[in-house]
Amino acid sequence: MSITISQVSKKFGNFQALDNIDLDVQPGTLVALLGPSGSGKSTLLRTVAGLETPDQGRVRINNRDTTNLDIRKRNIGFVFQHYALFKHLTVRENISFGLDIRKKPRQVIKQRVKELLELIQLEGFGDRYPNQLSGGQRQRVALARALAVQPEVLLLDEPFGALDAKVRQELRDWLRRLHDEVHLTSIFVTHDREEAMAVADKIVVMNQGKIEQVGTPAEVYEHPANPFVMSFVGEVNVLLHTSPIFDHAHRANPATRFFVRPHDFEVFTTPQGDSVLAKVKRIIHLGWQVQLELTLGDRSSLIVHLNREEFVRLDLKTEQNVYLEPRQIKCFEQVKQDLFNSPADHHQLAS
Amino acid sequence: MTSFISHLETQLRRKPQQTNSTRISLPWVITIGYLSLILLLPLAALITKSLTLGMGEFWQAATAPIALSAYEVTFVTALAAGIINGIMGTLVAWILVRYQFPGKKIVDAVIDIPFAVPTSVAGLVLATIYSDNGWIGQLFTPFGIKIAFTRLGVFVAMLFISLPFIVRTVQPVLLELEPEIEQAAWSLGASESQTFWRVILPPVIPAILTGVALGFSRAVGEYGSVVIVASSIPFRDLIAPVLVFQKLEQYDYNGATVIGTVLLLVSLVLLLLINFLQQWSRRYAD
Numbered sequence: 001m002s003i004t005i006s007q008v009s010k011k012f013g014n015f016q017a018l019d020n021i022d023l024d025v026q027p028g029t030l031v032a033l034l035g036p037s038g039s040g041k042s043t044l045l046r047t048v049a050g051l052e053t054p055d056q057g058r059v060r061i062n063n064r065d066t067t068n069l070d071i072r073k074r075n076i077g078f079v080f081q082h083y084a085l086f087k088h089l090t091v092r093e094n095i096s097f098g099l100d101i102r103k104k105p106r107q108v109i110k111q112r113v114k115e116l117l118e119l120i121q122l123e124g125f126g127d128r129y130p131n132q133l134s135g136g137q138r139q140r141v142a143l144a145r146a147l148a149v150q151p152e153v154l155l156l157d158e159p160f161g162a163l164d165a166k167v168r169q170e171l172r173d174w175l176r177r178l179h180d181e182v183h184l185t186s187i188f189v190t191h192d193r194e195e196a197m198a199v200a201d202k203i204v205v206m207n208q209g210k211i212e213q214v215g216t217p218a219e220v221y222e223h224p225a226n227p228f229v230m231s232f233v234g235e236v237n238v239l240l241h242t243s244p245i246f247d248h249a250h251r252a253n254p255a256t257r258f259f260v261r262p263h264d265f266e267v268f269t270t271p272q273g274d275s276v277l278a279k280v281k282r283i284i285h286l287g288w289q290v291q292l293e294l295t296l297g298d299r300s301s302l303i304v305h306l307n308r309e310e311f312v313r314l315d316l317k318t319e320q321n322v323y324l325e326p327r328q329i330k331c332f333e334q335v336k337q338d339l340f341n342s343p344a345d346h347h348q349l350a351s
Numbered sequence: 352m353t354s355f356i357s358h359l360e361t362q363l364r365r366k367p368q369q370t371n372s373t374r375i376s377l378p379w380v381i382t383i384g385y386l387s388l389i390l391l392l393p394l395a396a397l398i399t400k401s402l403t404l405g406m407g408e409f410w411q412a413a414t415a416p417i418a419l420s421a422y423e424v425t426f427v428t429a430l431a432a433g434i435i436n437g438i439m440g441t442l443v444a445w446i447l448v449r450y451q452f453p454g455k456k457i458v459d460a461v462i463d464i465p466f467a468v469p470t471s472v473a474g475l476v477l478a479t480i481y482s483d484n485g486w487i488g489q490l491f492t493p494f495g496i497k498i499a500f501t502r503l504g505v506f507v508a509m510l511f512i513s514l515p516f517i518v519r520t521v522q523p524v525l526l527e528l529e530p531e532i533e534q535a536a537w538s539l540g541a542s543e544s545q546t547f548w549r550v551i552l553p554p555v556i557p558a559i560l561t562g563v564a565l566g567f568s569r570a571v572g573e574y575g576s577v578v579i580v581a582s583s584i585p586f587r588d589l590i591a592p593v594l595v596f597q598k599l600e601q602y603d604y605n606g607a608t609v610i611g612t613v614l615l616l617v618s619l620v621l622l623l624l625i626n627f628l629q630q631w632s633r634r635y636a637d
Binding site: 072084088098102130146 | 539
């Protein structure tokens with residue numbers, strides 16, 4: 001089932017939560033709304049759900065205009081960050097809630113609950129109460145409860161936000177596998193770029209009530225539309241045109257800002273072609289990755305990531321001189337100073 | 352020699368443990384002393400006094416027709432007041448939690464007035480407005496309904512006195528209900544009334560029951576306002592606490608002690624029930 005959002009705006013008092021949003025979600029895809037807090041991603045999700053009414057614009061689910069339709073009639077499944085399970089009902093009663101409301105025959109309900117308990121791998125937990133389950137188990141029950149009524153679309157609001165790191169990763173992998181089996185059109189909200197990349201078919205990057213870019217995880221990472229996306233979907237070094245990096249071959253336009261990802265540097269211990277001299281200030285071990293904090297000739301600092309083998313091969317120490325060569329530099333025309341206020345109409349000049 | 356030393360060592364090692372288990376720490380001493388002085392001794396005196404009467408005499412005094420009628424008026428009226436306030440108090444708590452309106456803070460404060468106002472003042476006010484030509488009483492007079500100086504007056508006084516108990520017990524539980532719970536129910540297709548009966552009310556019921564039990568036991572113990580707003584005529588609107596006082600006035604100390612003991616035992620059972628309800632209400636908590 002497709003979801004079409006056209007020209008949707010929403011204000012809370014003076015705060016523009018959604019600013020003329022257009023978005024198409026293709027049937028069967030899993031889409032992530034990614035953005036910092038206050039970017040409007042949750043408001044957009046709640047607008048699709050019918051928990052918020054837009055001031056302007058239309059929302060269509062499966063080509064049916066649902067803009068002013070009551071949430072009860074939208075046939076959506078909604079999963080909340082803090083599970084929102086009914087604490088006085090057992091797992092089984094929670095899952096069957098929507099079916100009981102629809103007055104389905106007892107036998108049908110029993111069968112459906114059994115299937116869903118298998119799906120969420122909680123067979124044998126049917127008679128427990130939510131407070132007897134772990135966070136990850138509760139969120140799976142919440143998901144089964146939403147799926148029980150066979151919704152046309154599934155909406156998840158920061159579904160892994162309240163879980164600890166390990167459970168979060170397990171559950172998001174499980175959600176991805178589940179989606180590959182069920183193919184239910186789904187939108188989920190997250191502020192975690194890694195989560196968005198790991199789970200979603202498409203990522204919608206949002207900022208200040210607007211959509212900055214829509215694309216696959218690879219597209220968004222490789223070809224960010226603007227400085228905001230560039231810096232939100234991964235770490236970046238921001239370089240001025242005066243940086244020693246541009247002393248050699250690169251032409252640097254003062255009106256342009258330059259972005260290099262920390263892993264997009266070649267590091268040498270001896271001078272090579274166009275390489276630039278830098279001094280190692282700190283070495284931080286991050287597991288499979290090693291982070292170097294370097295200073296350049298103009299005292300500006302730079303973050304470089306090396307993988308473990310490369311770091312061992314180079315045998316780097318602090319206060320050692322190294323030679324850098326950027327593999328890839330992204331340039332954006334500089335219109336505003338503040339990185340996080342950049343409007344969406346930047347052009348990508350080179351890559 | 353070595354065995355002596357090792358024995359001594361084990362003794363020394365054991366010593367702190369022993370002192371810990373046998374000596375009662377100061378906070379315990381103070382607590383037990385205080386509770387004995389304030390609570391246990393007076394109650395023990397009451398029971399001891401009634402025990403000196405002997406079973407036959409006790410039973411006779413406890414089940415005298417005037418006493419039975421007084422229990423009935425007290426407990427049935429208090430229960431009715433508790434139940435009515437169980438519904439009305441929950442509604443008041445719901446309004447206070449869910450709605451914003453001008454003067455909300457004042458209404459919220461006014462709820463506690465029955466806690467603060469002297470019961471004699473409450474009785475005076477109630478007797479005035481519910482009397483035959485009082486503000487509210489005169490509305491009922493044409494229908495031949497008398498409120499003040501009848502059992503209805505007792506009921507009104509008990510309603511007044513027990514309301515804050517229900518509101519103040521239910522209010523925090525309603526505040527804790529996450530709005531997401533309701534939104535989840537809507538998303539699953541539940542109507543407003545289905546959401547209320549199936550999702551909102553069940554977790555609040557233990558709090559309502561606790562509030563009703565608290566309000567009921569407060570109403571059972573009410574004396575000051577009832578003695579003013581009721582005529583306290585036996586077999587009509589005489590409540591047990593007033594009966595105790597009447598017996599004392601007639602120097603019938605034994606009779607007063609017996610009725611007092613019965614009230615005490617009933618209160619104890621009620622308080623156990625309240626404790627049980629409160630534990631039960633926490634059974635789904637995280």
